[in-house]
Structure formats: C-alpha cells, structure tokens
Amino acid sequence: xxxxxLRALSLATFAALTATFALIFFYAPLDADQxxxxxxxxxxxxxAIVTLCAYVLGGIFAALHLKTHDRRWDLRSYVVIHIALIFxxxxxxxxxxxxxxxxxxxxxxxxxxxxxxxxxFLLFATxxxxxxxxxxxxxxxxxxxxxxxxxxxxxxxxxxxxxxATSTVHPRTxxxxxxxxxxxxxxxxxxxxxxxxxxxxxxxxYEIAAKQTRWxxxxxxxxxxxxxxxxPLGRSAAPALGEPSRSAPREGGRGSYPAQAxx
Amino acid sequence: xxxxLAVAPALPLHEAGKYVAGAxxxxxxxxVIYVAIMGVRLQRMSRELTELNRALQAREQAxxxxxxxAGSAQR
Numbered sequence: 001x002x003x004x005x006l007r008a009l010s011l012a013t014f015a016a017l018t019a020t021f022a023l024i025f026f027y028a029p030l031d032a033d034q035x036x037x038x039x040x041x042x043x044x045x046x047x048a049i050v051t052l053c054a055y056v057l058g059g060i061f062a063a064l065h066l067k068t069h070d071r072r073w074d075l076r077s078y079v080v081i082h083i084a085l086i087f088x089x090x091x092x093x094x095x096x097x098x099x100x101x102x103x104x105x106x107x108x109x110x111x112x113x114x115x116x117x118x119x120x121f122l123l124f125a126t127x128x129x130x131x132x133x134x135x136x137x138x139x140x141x142x143x144x145x146x147x148x149x150x151x152x153x154x155x156x157x158x159x160x161x162x163x164x165a166t167s168t169v170h171p172r173t174x175x176x177x178x179x180x181x182x183x184x185x186x187x188x189x190x191x192x193x194x195x196x197x198x199x200x201x202x203x204x205x206y207e208i209a210a211k212q213t214r215w216x217x218x219x220x221x222x223x224x225x226x227x228x229x230x231x232p233l234g235r236s237a238a239p240a241l242g243e244p245s246r247s248a249p250r251e252g253g254r255g256s257y258p259a260q261a262x263x
Numbered sequence: 264x265x266x267x268l269a270v271a272p273a274l275p276l277h278e279a280g281k282y283v284a285g286a287x288x289x290x291x292x293x294x295v296i297y298v299a300i301m302g303v304r305l306q307r308m309s310r311e312l313t314e315l316n317r318a319l320q321a322r323e324q325a326x327x328x329x330x331x332x333a334g335s336a337q338r
Contacts, residue, residue, distance in 0.1 A: 101279060224319060
C-alpha cells in the first residue's frame with residue numbers, strides 16, 4: 001500500500017532532528033563574532049538550501065512529466081514544490097529573526113540574497129494559483145510543468161547571479177576566500193542539512209501517501225456505491241490522479257489514470 | 264540526560280536567547296501546523312473508510328440473504 005517505509009523514515013527523521021538540535025546547542029562552538037545568535041544559522045541556511053534544491057527537483061520532475069506524459073511525475077512535482085513553499089516560509093521567518101537580532105532590522109531591501117530569496121518565493125507562490133486557474137487536469141498538468149521547468153531553471157541562475165554580486169552584509173557559507181566554516185561548525189552544519197533534507201523527504205512522502213489514499217478511497221466508493229455516490233471534485237490546484245480525465249484521452253491512454261480501486 | 268546537561272556548556276539565554284528561541288519556534292511551529300492539517304485530513308479519510316466498510320458489510324449481508332433465499336426456493 002502507499003506510504004511504504006514511512007515509519008522507518010519518520011523514525012530516522014526524528015532521530016536526525018534530535019541529534020541536530022543537541023549538536024547545535026551542546027557541541028557547536030559559539031561564533032566569535034555573533035555569539036549565540038549564530039545558532040539560527042544551523043536551521044536557516046539548511047532550510048534555504050533544501051528549499052532551493054527542492055525547486056530545482058520540482059522542475060526536473062515536471063520535465064519528466066512533459067517527456068513521459070506520466071501524471072505521477074506531475075504529482076511528485078506538485079508535492080515537492082508545495083512542501084518547498086512551506087520550507088521557503090520557514091526560511092524567510094528564521095532569516096527575518098536572525099536579521100533583527102544581527103542587523104537590528106527584520107528585513108533589509110538592499111541585500112541581494114534576501115531579496116532574491118523573496119523573489120523565488122513569490123515566483124513559486126504563483127504556481128498554485130496557476131494550477132487552480134486551469135480546470136482541465138490534462139492542461140493543468142502540462143502548463144504547470146512548463147512553469148515548473150522554467151522557474152526551476154531560474155533558481156540556480158538566480159543563485160549564481162547573487163553570488164556574483166558584491167554583498168557586504170550577508171555572510172557566505174561555502175567557498176569564501178577566507179576559508180569558510182571551522183570544522184566543528186561545518187560538521188554540525190552537514191548533519192543539519194541531512195536532517196532538514198530528511199524532514200523534507202518525509203513531508204513529501206506523507207503528502208503523496210495522503211493524496212493517493214484519498215484517490216483510492218474515491219475510486220473504492222465509486223465501485224462500491226456507484227458514480228452518483230461520489231461528489232464531483234471541485235476545481236483544485238492539486239493533481240487529480242485517480243479521476244477520469246475531462247479532456248479527450250491521449251493516444252495510448254498515457255495522459256490519464258483509470259479510476260481503479262485496490263484489488 | 265543529566266550527565267549530558269552537566270557536561271554541556273551553559274547556554275547564554277539573555278538578549279540573544281529570545282531571538283534564537285523565536286527562530287526555532289518558527290521552524291517547529293510551521294511543522295506542527297502542517298502535522299495538524301495532515302491529522303485532520305487523516306481523520307476525514309478514516310471516517311470515509313468506516314462508512315465504506317459499513318456499506319460493504321450491508322451489501323455482503325444482502326447478497327448472503329439473497330443466496331440463502333435462492334437455495335431454499337430450489338429445495
């Protein structure tokens with residue numbers, strides 16, 4: 001059934017997050033410059049990295065959907081971008097708190113890293129309304145995939161452009177001329193990235209399992225009680241994998257999934 | 264745990280502490296909200312599954328009764 005391995009993944013995520021929090025507060029040394037405030041770095045930066053990687057991953061899944069016309073890739077792309085948006089909000093919130101503590105302002109508009117992260121958030125925030133505005137599931141999946149590919153390609157370009165820009169305020173984590181993080185901090189940072197990535201994967205798996213279970217329930221209800229017993233799906237931004245397509249079926253039937261209940 | 268706390272350095276929870284706590288609360292808070300939403304969805308699916316189980320049982324009982332009636336009519 002769906003959600004295979006969820007228990008193991010949940011336990012691994014819980015253990016990794018607990019270990020990360022313990023390492024952050026009891027192992028990682030205090031930063032000589034920022035002191036205790038720098039602890040925010042171990043949450044803020046991994047969340048930001050995972051978010052940006054997830055947007056690129058969403059674009060890759062969308063490209064696979066365009067290539068194969070398999071709507072499972074559309075579902076994966078949708079879920080990855082959906083969870084990445086949640087992580088993006090966490091990144092913005094933790095970043096704002098850190099900025100207030102460190103610079104005295106919740107937000108600094110002349111800082112390229114912050115503004116570019118906000119632009120990426122606003123760009124992907126239009127993904128859901130775009131999907132919602134298209135009623136036909138086939139077209140919705142296709143147009144959303146094109147958007148996700150373009151927006152996913154924008155993320156690394158945007159990242160490179162910001163790195164190239166000269167910034168005097170926002171600190172750099174990797175590849176600085178000064179040498180980067182001390183080894184103790186770097187080790188905790190790597191563990192934090194792994195834990196946050198695990199949390200992201202877990203949330204994606206839960207979301208996909210929940211959606212697939214819901215569709216199977218609808219299909220089961222349709223088989224058991226007839227089509228009249230199933231309320232029609234309203235307009236939704238989420239892909240409708242188990243629902244019969246409202247558009248003409250694609251040649252070979254690859255565009256839509258038959259509504260089948262588990263045998 | 265007490266051993267860990269004994270060897271751990273004292274955390275400077277003065278001015279900076281509230282900001283660090285705020286950032287971690289924001290992180291955990293958003294995750295908790297997500298988990299709560301998932302919980303509500305799970306409850307809805309559980310209710311629907313119970314309803315379907317009930318409908319299936321009713322259908323099976325009706326089929327059994329029909330089969331028994333047909334069997335007695337043949338005899």
